[in-house]
Amino acid sequence: MTSVLEFSQVTVTRGAQNLIHNINWTVNDGERWVILGPNGAGKSTLLSIAGARLHPTRGTVDILDEILGAVDVFELRPRIGLTSAAIAHTIPEHEKVQDVIVTAAYGISGRWNEEYDGFDTERANELLVAWGIQDLAQRTFGSLSDGEKKRTLIARALMTDPELLLLDEPAAGMDIAGREDLVTRLTDLAQDPTAPATVLISHHLEEIPPGFTHALLLRNGEVVASGPIAETITAENLEKTYGMAFDLSSTPHGRFTAFARNAQ
Numbered sequence: 001m002t003s004v005l006e007f008s009q010v011t012v013t014r015g016a017q018n019l020i021h022n023i024n025w026t027v028n029d030g031e032r033w034v035i036l037g038p039n040g041a042g043k044s045t046l047l048s049i050a051g052a053r054l055h056p057t058r059g060t061v062d063i064l065d066e067i068l069g070a071v072d073v074f075e076l077r078p079r080i081g082l083t084s085a086a087i088a089h090t091i092p093e094h095e096k097v098q099d100v101i102v103t104a105a106y107g108i109s110g111r112w113n114e115e116y117d118g119f120d121t122e123r124a125n126e127l128l129v130a131w132g133i134q135d136l137a138q139r140t141f142g143s144l145s146d147g148e149k150k151r152t153l154i155a156r157a158l159m160t161d162p163e164l165l166l167l168d169e170p171a172a173g174m175d176i177a178g179r180e181d182l183v184t185r186l187t188d189l190a191q192d193p194t195a196p197a198t199v200l201i202s203h204h205l206e207e208i209p210p211g212f213t214h215a216l217l218l219r220n221g222e223v224v225a226s227g228p229i230a231e232t233i234t235a236e237n238l239e240k241t242y243g244m245a246f247d248l249s250s251t252p253h254g255r256f257t258a259f260a261r262n263a264q
């Protein structure tokens with residue numbers, strides 16, 4: 001199995017604080033990872049490094065067989081699909097949804113006078129349909145609901161056919177119908193053998209799509225547990241991660257949920 005992401009002893013320091021500390025983590029081709037942990041645990045910091053947006057203070061990061069620090073990140077980034085609140089803020093409000101997606105082919109946000117070839121337009125149209133936003137293609141990004149924006153950004157992240165897909169809280173701010181729609185689409189993606197290796201950050205166990213294979217649990221910038229999902233998402237590991245005892249349950253279809261132990 002080929003590794004697409006390999007962190008060795010990775011630390012990020014700001015002032016006297018370690019945002020993440022001594023992280024060892026490997027993501028292989030075909031794997032789908034969820035990262036869980038309390039607010040401030042270092043999840044987004046980890047994903048920024050995986051997306052070649054941030055360099056570690058110490059340690060080595062291998063992304064798609066390139067060593068961060070020894071590669072031109074502008075060549076590496078188009079090989080990685082990334083969605084996050086920070087990326088959402090770079091999209092001009094007046095940009096049409098179709099253009100939000102197609103401009104990813106050129107690594108830009110904000111259409112100018114570029115000519116896109118038929119292949120790019122066809123790929124963007126496919127993604128509009130796959131993510132259920134075809135009827136919104138001519139609407140402006142700024143006029144979309146949070147859920148519609150999230151789906152548009154995932155379609156944009158997939159536009160370049162990336163080898164690695166990184167999703168930072170894709171269901172944040174969605175109502176339950178929107179969340180369930182997104183989980184269904186991400187389940188289809190997770191189960192597609194041609195889909196890229198995927199890493200998803202979430203705050204809610206209900207948002208983990210069935211088909212996700214591995215989990216990484218972080219607390220205070222350090223790994224609490226990591227490995228195959230069923231062995232890693234356990235009541236014991238959740239208690240170590242969040243400092244609270246949970247009753248954890250999972251459905252036969254691979255959905256998880258947890259309530260505080262002894263909750264009424």
Ligand SMILES: Nc1ncnc2c1ncn2[C@@H]1O[C@H](COP(=O)(O)OP(=O)(O)OP(=O)(O)O)[C@@H](O)[C@H]1O
Nearest residue numbers: 014015017019037038039040041042043044045046
């Ligand atoms: N540039 C910075 N300088 C100092 N501290 C920072 C900087 N960026 C992030 N931090 C801190 O690093 C810690 C980890 O932040 P990070 O955003 O990675 O956490 P997170 O697990 O994604 O949190 P959340 O779930 O709230 O989004 C937080 O305490 C945050 O305040």
